[in-house]
Amino acid sequence: xxxxxxxxxxxxxxxxxxxxxxxxxxxxxxxxxxxxxxxxxxxxxxxxxxxxxxxxxxxxxxxxxxxxxxxxxxxxxxxxxxxxxxxxxxxxxxxxxxxxxxxxxxxxxxxxxxxxxxxxxxxxxxxxxxxxxxxxxxxxxxxxxxxxxxxxxxxxxxxxxxxxxxxxxxxxxxxxxxxxxxxxxxxxxxxxxxxxxxxxxxxxxxxxxxxxxxxxxxxxxxxxxxxxxxxxxxxxxxxxxxxxxxxxxxxxxxxxxxxxxxxxxxxxxxxxxxxxxxxxxxxxxxxxxxxxxxxxxxxxxxxxxxxxxxxxxxxxxxxxxxxxxxxxxxxxxxxxxxxxxxxxxxxxxxxxxxxxxxxxxxxxxxxxxxxxxxxxxxxxxxxxxxxxxxxxxxxxxxxxxxxxxxxxxxxxxxxxxxxxxxxxxxxxxxxxxxxxxxxxxxxxxxxxxxxxx
Numbered sequence: 330x331x332x333x334x335x336x337x338x339x340x341x342x343x344x345x346x347x348x349x350x351x352x353x354x355x356x357x358x359x360x361x362x363x364x365x366x367x368x369x370x371x372x373x374x375x376x377x378x379x380x381x382x383x384x385x386x387x388x389x390x391x392x393x394x395x396x397x398x399x400x401x402x403x404x405x406x407x408x409x410x411x412x413x414x415x416x417x418x419x420x421x422x423x424x425x426x427x428x429x430x431x432x433x434x435x436x437x438x439x440x441x442x443x444x445x446x447x448x449x450x451x452x453x454x455x456x457x458x459x460x461x462x463x464x465x466x467x468x469x470x471x472x473x474x475x476x477x478x479x480x481x482x483x484x485x486x487x488x489x490x491x492x493x494x495x496x497x498x499x500x501x502x503x504x505x506x507x508x509x510x511x512x513x514x515x516x517x518x519x520x521x522x523x524x525x526x527x528x529x530x531x532x533x534x535x536x537x538x539x540x541x542x543x544x545x546x547x548x549x550x551x552x553x554x555x556x557x558x559x560x561x562x563x564x565x566x567x568x569x570x571x572x573x574x575x576x577x578x579x580x581x582x583x584x585x586x587x588x589x590x591x592x593x594x595x596x597x598x599x600x601x602x603x604x605x606x607x608x609x610x611x612x613x614x615x616x617x618x619x620x621x622x623x624x625x626x627x628x629x630x631x632x633x634x635x636x637x638x639x640x641x642x643x644x645x646x647x648x649x650x651x652x653x654x655x656x657x658x659x660x661x662x663x664x665x666x667x668x669x670x671x672x673x674x675x676x677x678x679x680x681x682x683x684x685x686x687x688x689x690x691x692x693x694x695x696x697x698x699x700x701x702x703x704x705x706x707x708x709x710x711x712x713x714x715x716x717x718x719x720x721x722x723x724x725x726x727x728x729x730x731x732x733x734x735x736x737x738x739x740x741x742x743x744x745x746x747x748x749x750x751x752x753x754x755x756x757x758x759x760x761x762x763x764x765x766x767x768x769x770x771x772x773x774x775x776x777x778x779x780x781x782x
Contacts, residue, residue, distance in 0.1 A: 336360035343404045350375060350406075376410055383418075389426040394437055396422055401440055423722060424702045425677035428478050434486035435506035443489035447510050451523055455530040468540045468729045469531060475514070475547040476568075479649035479680030485509025487545065492527060494520055520550075528558055538563060540732050542725065552618050563732065565740045571721040573618055574745070575645060576600060581746055596624055599639050602648075605630035606638075636661045643670040646682030647701075651675065654683035659691040667695065672719055674701040685716035724748050 339359055340346050347355075349370035356362055370378075379399065386392045396418070400407040411418055420426060430437065450457050471490040477483040484496030485508055495512040496502060502511055515523075531539055543554055543566040555566045576598045583594040600607045600622045606629040607615065607622050615623060629635045636644070636658055644662050646654060654673055662669045669692055673682035685704035688696045694709045699717035707714045728748045732740065 336362075336364050340364060341402075343400065343402050346403050347372070347405065348375060348403055372406060372409060375406055376413065379406070379410060380414060389421055390429050390433070390437070392421045393426050393430050397439075397442075401442070419722075420703050424478065424720070425679070428480055428677035428679075431477050431483050431486050432480060434483075435501075435504060435508045438506075438508055443491060445485065445491050445493060446523075446527060447485075447493035448495070448515060448519070448523065449510075451519075451526065454523075454526045455534060458530050458534045466535045466539060467733050468542065469535075470542045470544050471527070472544040473546055473550070474509075475545070475550070476649075477545045478676045479651070480677070482514075482547075492523065494523065524554065528562060532562060538733075538736065538738055540564075540729055542567065542729065544568070548616075548618075552616075559740065563738055563740060565725075565728070565745075567721045567725040567728075569618075571647075571724065571745075573600070573622075574742075575647065576622060577742065578746055578749055581742060582750070585746075595621055598622065599624065599626075599635070599641065601632050601635050603650075606635045633658050633661060640665045642666055643672070645672045645674065647674045648682075649675045649680050650682070651680040652683065654688070656687070656691050659683065659688060659696070663692040663695060668697055669695065670697045672699050674699075674719060676701040676720075678702040678704075685714070688716075689714050723752055727752075 336359055339361065340348075349365060349368060350372050351359070351361055351365065352369060356365065383392050383395055386395065396407065396410075399410070411422065444457065444461055446454055446457055469490060471492060472487055473492040473494060474484050474487050474496065475482050477487055482496050482498045482501075484498055484501050485491055485493045486501070491509075493509050494515040495510045497514050501507045501509070514520075528541070531541060541558075541562055541564045543551060543564060545568060546554060546566070548569065551566055551569050555564065555569065558564050576595075580591050580594040580598055583589065583597065584591040587594070600619065602619070604611070606626060607619055607624075608626045608628055609623050610628060612620055612623045626638070629638060632653060633655070641662060644654065644658070654671065659669075659671065662671070671683070671688045671692070673684075673688070675681055681700050681702055683691075685698055685700065686707045688698040689707045689709045694712060694714065698714070699719035701718070701720050703718050704716045707716065724745075728745070731744070731748065737744070
């Protein structure tokens with residue numbers, strides 16, 4: 330009976346289970362005889378079988394659920410599958426399908442994979458962290474679920490560590506399958522105290538060098554939390570440091586390349602928010618993080634007129650508001666650029682500022698286009714254009730790994746800049762010919778107009 334339990338437990342441990350890939354020798358060593366069919370199957374053959382199975386599903390969410398089930402029983406095969414089929418599977422495990430998965434998470438919830446810290450655990454956060462089975466933790470991704478992708482407040486329906494303080498999403502509060510706290514979001518001191526307890530407990534439990542990535546916090550909390558903890562913890566926020574942070578990184582890169590003070594290079598970058606062009610006359614009413622981008626100009630209340638006035642080389646969208654790069658906007662930016670660079674970065678696909686087809690068609694095939702979510706190749710005037718995917722997913726996993734390897738204890742902007750330069754250096758001339766080069770973004774010395782607030 331002891332032998333049976335040992336083998337049986339191994340087959341249900343996703344970290345170590347190999348399924349039919351266990352060899353004859355391993356089956357004897359780990360008490361697996363009789364617990365598996367007699368045939369052995371290599372990881373490569375298992376991978377082939379699974380891909381054949383996944384491709385039978387017509388609905389992306391079904392593919393997502395199949396991959397989740399695989400991760401729950403055989404982690405090494407799950408990651409091998411992703412590595413070998415990243416182009417096909419990334420849109421399933423990430424945007425756009427992951428957006429639908431988050432929206433329907435309560436309905437498809439099967440087995441907990443992450444860690445949930447709600448207001449019920451206030452005063453006991455350290456105990457909760459100790460319930461996690463892994464003792465050596467180097468990177469933590471944490472969210473409060475208030476701004477998931479471009480979908481808004483999804484409450485408790487996301488991973489891996491969720492700080493559940495309630496949700497203001499009426500649909501979720503009325504959903505019988507919702508898995509989180511059924512209350513309006515807590516704010517103010519109670520919210521701050523819970524986050525402070527979490528941050529202290531993380532450092533106490535995992536040490537000074539544990540990396541904490543703030544994920545999908547709403548702006549009113551995201552900037553405050555990053556500013557509050559960046560001097561005491563190893564933290565970063567890919568949304569705002571790769572959101573309005575895009576503008577700062579571009580300014581830093583131009584400053585570095587031209588030996589010009591960053592205060593001057595910021596003037597080459599213009600931002601538009603829901604109230605229009607960010608200008609000096611609005612400075613008193615602006616949130617703190619927008620103030621460095623308030624330049625001298627007459628007020629303009631819409632993106633089209635701002636584009637016509639500023640005449641930007643590059644148009645960057647990261648606002649989470651779909652279809653803001655209209656036909657008129659793209660025609661305007663194309664009228665004064667031979668190769669307009671159009672980056673529609675908001676996720677998921679439904680929130681993208683424009684589609685690849687729209688960008689190429691409305692620019693008459695001259696645009697260099699990339700988006701946060703993937704789009705299929707586009708044929709225009711007999712030429713096939715392959716849209717690029719410019720997503721911070723290509724930065725922050727490697728960025729986190731770099732922090733772990735380097736032993737850093739704080740995150741600085743020049744680290745993000747180095748990561749961006751390294752990624753841009755991977756883009757080849759072949760990609761440029763297909764209309765999706767991103768390395769040119771730092772070579773332009775004209776004006777930028779990121780629509781990113």
